[in-house]
Amino acid sequence: MSGKKREKAEIDQVQLVYASVLDVVSHIGMALIAAGFLIYVLKLLPLTVSIEDVAAHWHMRAAEMNRILTVPSGWSWVQDPLHGDVLSYFSIVFLSMAAMICLVSVIPVFLGEKNRTYALIALLQVIVLAAAVVGIAS
């Protein structure tokens, strides 16, 4: 460690951009999670699978449950989004995409700084996450 007295350390612009986007995305994600769950458990919208049915099968392996019930998985929910359980599931999907949204937003900043190496690493990370998101990895 080496140090000198100073009020603030210099933080990369790209890091500040990532922090700002993450701040917005994580707050939206948490609000969606809370709202989606309340709509779900209070049954404010119709459900694709009743809560009682889910609870009756949650001791089974996911694959077994999916053979019996059509609970939302992957992007299946897009076809029929206006259901309480689907909205709650969507909030989890959104949270799981937060890192990818942040990474996409910093690639232009890396390129603007002519930092091609990190722009490439960030792009590769986005490709890995996108492969998971679109189901190629599954």
Place this chain on the structure above:
Amino acid sequence: MRAAGSNKLVPVLCTVLPAFIMLLLPPDLLASSLPSAAPTVWWIWVLLLFVFSFFLGIVSVLAGVGGGVLFVPIVSSFFPFHLDFVRGAGLLVALSGALSAGPSLLRKGLADLKLSLPLSLIGSVSSIAGAIAGLMMSADSVQLLLGIAIISIAAIMMKAGKSGYPEVGESDVIAKALGISGSYYEPTIDETVNWKVHRTPIGLVLFFFIGFIGGMFGMGAGWANVPVLNLLMGAPLKVAVATSGLVLSMNGAAAAWIYLYKGAVLPLIAVPAVGGVMLGSKIGARMLTKVNTGSVRIVVIVMMVIAGLRSIIKGMGL
């Protein structure tokens, strides 16, 4: 002095003891007392999960461990949910904690994007592989391996030291090429701390294995990320802890999608877990200065050993 010590002990007893007593109960006592299939009791399990996750959030902050590492073994032992859904929820618990803490840690320069990106790129690939492998294996095998992993993690936590500001002679070639270094203001010493890292190639290899284990068991990986970043690569402890969260937010997201596609994420389980842990973490952070964190850490390690043994017993079908 004695009065102050007693004051510090009260919050510990209030938070750790309920969780500890739950651990010592006979296996499946709770699960067998409330039939999971009965249509009227689903909300009791959801409420219990939220309350448990809340206490877990407090304990994990006080002990300096991620919630995910405790969540999976304990919830899979005491709740009627299948391990598939517990692992899916565990990843989201770890992921959401990292996401909510991220912005402020990035702005302070504690979490470092340039340090995290190469490690998370390697780790996210392996965490996807780990998640696929974990969902292909039989539940008993995963439960058995989970028990072994948890006991090993407890041993690492007991043995591994920590270094506030490790000495790093010269950065390695990769770290130099990628410009991995940084600085942050440390208010406790009123100085700007400049840091750099070394041994990046070994760190990359280790992050591959850590990602695989995290994906397979649905756990956060702070227990391994932090020692590798701090003790091996030489990042200051605060940078290691904060950057570990950033890595986890990417690795956890990659693995979470495998669970999402396999239908192993149920909002009914994942959301109360995420909400409880996040709320508990906020309370835990406020209690941090009032509690003897060293004692909590020891209790948590004991809890992990017991939870690990229970997982092994369950995995062996005994």
